[in-house]
Amino acid sequence: MKVRFIICLFFVMLFLNMNAQENFSAALNFKTEPVDKIDFNETSFSLFFNENLTQKSTIKNTLNYSNLNVNYDLGDFESFQNIDKFQKIEDKIEFSQEISNSTKLHFSVTPLFSFQQDLNFTDFTLLGSFEINQQLNPKTTLSIGAARTTVFGNPKFLPTASISYTPNDKTNVWIGFPESSISYSNNTRNKFILNNSFNGSFYNLDAQSNLNNTVKASLSQMTTSLEYERNVDRNWFLNFKAGYNFNKQYKLTNSDNHTTYDFNTGNGYMLGIGIKYKH
Numbered sequence: 596m597k598v599r600f601i602i603c604l605f606f607v608m609l610f611l612n613m614n615a616q617e618n619f620s621a622a623l624n625f626k627t628e629p630v631d632k633i634d635f636n637e638t639s640f641s642l643f644f645n646e647n648l649t650q651k652s653t654i655k656n657t658l659n660y661s662n663l664n665v666n667y668d669l670g671d672f673e674s675f676q677n678i679d680k681f682q683k684i685e686d687k688i689e690f691s692q693e694i695s696n697s698t699k700l701h702f703s704v705t706p707l708f709s710f711q712q713d714l715n716f717t718d719f720t721l722l723g724s725f726e727i728n729q730q731l732n733p734k735t736t737l738s739i740g741a742a743r744t745t746v747f748g749n750p751k752f753l754p755t756a757s758i759s760y761t762p763n764d765k766t767n768v769w770i771g772f773p774e775s776s777i778s779y780s781n782n783t784r785n786k787f788i789l790n791n792s793f794n795g796s797f798y799n800l801d802a803q804s805n806l807n808n809t810v811k812a813s814l815s816q817m818t819t820s821l822e823y824e825r826n827v828d829r830n831w832f833l834n835f836k837a838g839y840n841f842n843k844q845y846k847l848t849n850s851d852n853h854t855t856y857d858f859n860t861g862n863g864y865m866l867g868i869g870i871k872y873k874h
Contacts, residue, residue: 619644624869630860634666651693681798686706697730711801746773748795748813749864788822808846809855836867
């Protein structure tokens with residue numbers, strides 16, 4: 596508990612020390628992802644701000660905490676009933692630098708703690724990314740780069756690429772890996788997003804959960820979703836999301852990232868709701 600308090604305090608201080616906020620938001624989200632014999636329910640809370648350091652450089656910071664509960668059907672997976680709660684604390688720091696009228700460098704660093712219940716410093720992982728953004732014309736931007744990411748569960752280095760096209764002030768098309776989306780706003784209060792993304796996470800297990808040299812739980816899937824955001828007040832937004840997870844995988848792995856148990860979860864739908872404050 597003391598280690599968890601120190602780590603949380605560090606992230607909060609890091610976030611608060613980056614003041615002079617020009618754009619700030621706080622969000623609370625709930626998500627459920629049921630599959631055959633297992634339900635995944637996640638609650639997350641995040642704080643975000645960005646700041647223009649100069650006319651050519653910008654910094655963004657997103658602090659996020661999530662709590663994942665895994666509910667197994669009674670009579671199934673009895674030996675795994677104590678592997679049912681996971682937590683994650685991450686602080687994504689992004690920096691963009693304009694090096695010419697059409698070219699930007701973008702990189703991020705994400706300190707991450709992913710754990711079951713007992714948090715300690717061995718649960719620390721460092722993620723990050725680097726991209727070059729090239730504006731091809733006033734409406735189109737190409738981005739290529741690399742990232743250390745958990746989109747396939749355990750951390751891996753992967754290439755990233757995307758192309759963004761903005762035909763008008765209401766529509767944006769983003770095609771790439773690991774995420775693609777089409778967003779449309781018919782007015783200032785409504786926003787619709789069709790999204791397809793590869794996403795995943797991993798969690799270090801407590802010592803008492805060690806089965807057959809298992810040390811991690813790993814989740815990954817490809818999600819296609821439709822999202823609706825509604826501006827209900829000047830600063831308050833509601834978010835609704837519905838979608839489907841393809842090739843959802845939930846596995847336990849050993850220290851060499853070899854699978855020790857595969858739950859064979861299969862596909863399943865996803866529902867989410869959230870509330871956000873923007874300033």
